[in-house]
Amino acid sequence: MEVTTLSYNNLHDHGTLFADLFRARHRTFIRNNGWNLPEADGMEFDQYDTPASRWVAVHEGGAVMAGVRLTPTVHRCGIYSYMIRDAQRGLLETIPADLLGFEAPVDPNIWESSRVFVSDLVPAADRLRVQMRLIHEMVISARALGAVSLLGIIPEHAPRLARRVGLDCIPAGPVLDTGGMRSVCVTISMQTRMH
Template sequence: MIDLLTLETAHYMGTALRDQYRFRYKQFVMREKWDVPSYRGMEYDQFDTPAAAYLVWRDDEGSVRGLVRLLPTIRPYMTESLWPELIPDTGAPRSPDIWENTRFGVDGDLPAAVRKQVSAELIVASIEFALSQQISAYLIVSPRAVLDRTLPRAGLRPEVQKSAVLASGHAVSSAYVQVSEDVLVAVRRRLGLTHAILRHYEQEQRHAA
């Protein structure tokens, strides 16, 4: 399962909010050598605001081992603020039905089969979240290998917009990924996931009450 974590729901989920920052430090600062802010072993940036939503995969001990961060484009987001060279020709989106999908990561210490499963669940959960929020598309920035191979293998069709080499030396492209009920059905079928993946703790607590 993938848990939906926000500032408003973090109190239902123990240390998950802190742990996702620690996971990001391990994944992006230690493993991938990103030059990004960190504090006491936690990676963060200016986009970790109350508007951000995090999809987290946790192991049996409750540790965050997989993550994606989702940002509404009606608030400040990375592509618009940091990477003008990757903004689509149609302009930087600012719409409630387009969100930015960032910080996708799966713990490299997990066994290969588990990493594959976590990645699949994060993709499906991203689509489920989109449909629950009336989101029609994600804007993502990613290496071309992900756009050309990984996402198409999952049944998605990235629409590549711009390519650039960032100051960090990473070669990336921006792309739109359209989401819909039909896309969810196709991706679930391709990845072998037949049931809902995303868990909303706030809804569960409300129903329990």
């Protein structure tokens, strides 16, 4: 199993991995979850997949097993900044504006974690190991980008998993029903030591 952090600067070094990540997102979010998201050629994408973002992919034998997108909270593209802030500003129809208990930050040391998934093709016996690899690389990448904390929307019970691996993951808003899933906005400190 390999873990790769992709950026527009290194896509050419990784063959079809970037497109495969977007295909795995399509399978997870559109086909399996039934979310109404932008898609083309069997790939899911949105307005936050810009050169400012980074994508962490867990992959093996050409198959993407898990992924996450990291986006700086200081980035803007047209009217958009990052998903949580744009939801709070009322720009997104599918995410409630009251998702966060404070004003969404615009800070070079805070990045957003979004589009987190583990493929349904990952056997149950391997899921925890894949999640651990994804979380570990996400933290390494976020720290390398200068993040001292992340802000993200995760499944309601995921903070327990985060604590098991040593992440300081704190709910930062109410439990939401997002696309048929119960989720919560969290802050994740990059200062803690992972197990």
